[in-house]
Amino acid sequence: MADASQINFLPAELSIIVPTFNESQNVPLLAEAVAKALPGVRWEMIYVDDNSPDGTSETVRQMALVDPRIRVIHRHNRRGLATACIEGILSSAAPYAAVIDADLQHDEKILGAMLERIRQDNVDLVVGSRYVEGGGVGDWDSKRVMVSKVATRMATRLTRTPISDPMSGFFMVRRDAFLRSLPNLSSIGFKILLDIAASAPQPLRVAEVPYTFRTRQHGESKLDSLVLWEYLQLILDKAFGRYIPARFMSFAMVGSFGVFVHFTILTIMFMGVGATFEVSQAAASIVAISNNFFLNNALTYRDQRLKGRALFFGWVTFNLVCATGAAANIGVADWLFGRNTYWVLSAIAGVLVSVVWNYAMSSLFTWRRRS
Template sequence: MQQNPNALPDLTVVVPCYNERDNVRPLVDLLDKALAGIRWNVLFVDDDSPDGTAKEVRALARERGDVRLLHRVGRRGLAGACIEGILSSVSPVVAVMDGDLQHDETKLADMFAVLRDRSEVDLVIGSRHVEGGSASGGLSALREWGSDLATKLARRLLKISASDPMSGFFMIRRERFNEVVTDLQTQGFKILADMLAASRGRWNVAEVGYEFRTRQHGESKMDTAITLEFLGLILSRLTGGIFPIRLILFLMVGLSGVAVQLVAVRFALWATGFPFYIAQSFGVWVAMTSNFALNNILTYRDRMLRGLAWFRGLLSFYAVCFIGALANVGVAELLYETWPNWAVASFAGAVVGALWNFVASALVTWRMR
């Protein structure tokens, strides 16, 4: 049932989505039933889905005043979508839930009642790990094991007491979100864990159990890259946010490049009998190519290059790394002449080269379009 479009909502439901066209109308129908008696609206934050999700939301928004769309172009990622969606809301309370129908919308009214009746509560989490909660219906055995492991890591390393910091289903007072928003990472998929870590234990948190359901339409977004992004979030939080997730992922890829280079050099020496300097040059070229490919699908997955742009990006990455290598050697040599400690000089050169490669590749190879 459509509500009075002139009444300000008491609750905004933010739904980050990518390729969820077939779930848009079913979700709004379910929200109609679940939130009867509450003034609410729903904001779909779409990352320019190729399946026409934004088009479907626009069509529905023309039919009802309580459906809104935030269409993001050139930006991808659940955390960033949630942050932009919450900041775009005008209601005092905001909920976040996935657009795949796996979160139980019938629990939204219970979560809202907690915030309405208990003024001391700042955040309500839809939890799979308290009474009435379960993840067995929506996760495979392997994914459930991985989720449990991630939950234990987050709780232990980030000092989070909530039972389900990996949940993507929660409701928060807008004023509390405003307290931590500038400290949040826009990259990654586990925004709740980031919010809880950023709150530093100041929030009063309540939990409502829910059963994680089986996806009805579309495909899961969970993959290896998301797992590595979560590890990057943990490391970023452990360093006090000094190192952003993207830099940590870039450095991880760089470390993998060292291994790739060693294997390539060994192969060249064994298979061709080339002089060492040629084998070394071959190894560096293979490592740079490997680093570009991995950064494209992991570190800069939200700006991923495809088609001809991939090859142009590769050439620009070669150029960036060449200048980074010159900076590496130059800084190391300058420091060694001042303080003749080869290990310190070499390390300092490597740091300068890595930072140059990170900043320059972000501005040139994977610049925002």
């Protein structure tokens, strides 16, 4: 890393935003690689760390004592790659901002070419692309390639912007272009490039620079099956978010599966076991409520996910606030069934009452944001 006496203290032209979680081994390697890749460029590197238990924030602080171009934003009780990138960009005054992963899978050597391209007045956004000539996905297996291509097709239809790799997490954007997109950003999931492009009031002017995706050196990948759910949430939010909040759509999708669970239990007990309709409906309601709680905790409220003791108390709270809804569910369904309404229609009416109550009360109490 450069000695402090060699650093140009003029204002940074380029802010490099690096969202991190458990990347203590990688962050010094990335800083050294960037310093070599950008000789003569006034840059700063802003690590946005989500309170990594491996001490990533402290590692960056020690780096910053040697090189003042390096800073850290240490977030507590906040998680998410998209929001980390947004906070990092907003914390800087540089006219250009780049986003790069900390795991060294993005090729920092093309940052210079990206900067040269974005300095031209006819470009708002420069994307490090795996899908233009000269780029590549490295050692990805066929399944990951297929998933990426499907997600890319979906994203391309949404952005209205010709980007060969809208799923890239490696890009550079003009500050003025980012600020135009800012009011409409969804801040959902991990594909902030897609969010920026789809949120722009006018299509962005885009250039692409090829690179080959590299293998992670240290640590574990942050990708898991739930990021696909977040991606779906982002797509739905950009398509329909002006009419329906994305969190409500996620809650509704979980609720749809809860309806399946409800009817499965109801059918088994009422049609199979021969229990009374009242008992069957009550059992189905209890199981469906618990199912919705755990799925919403994992999916809809992933950024506010309850763990440990909080998970147990959240489950208790969820059941308590839904008690009135459950009672209304049973009461409405039983009342309709007693008046010769078909049992399926009776159950649907009860479920609808529970869904409305569950969403409103869980937003207020179970997953409320805590300071």
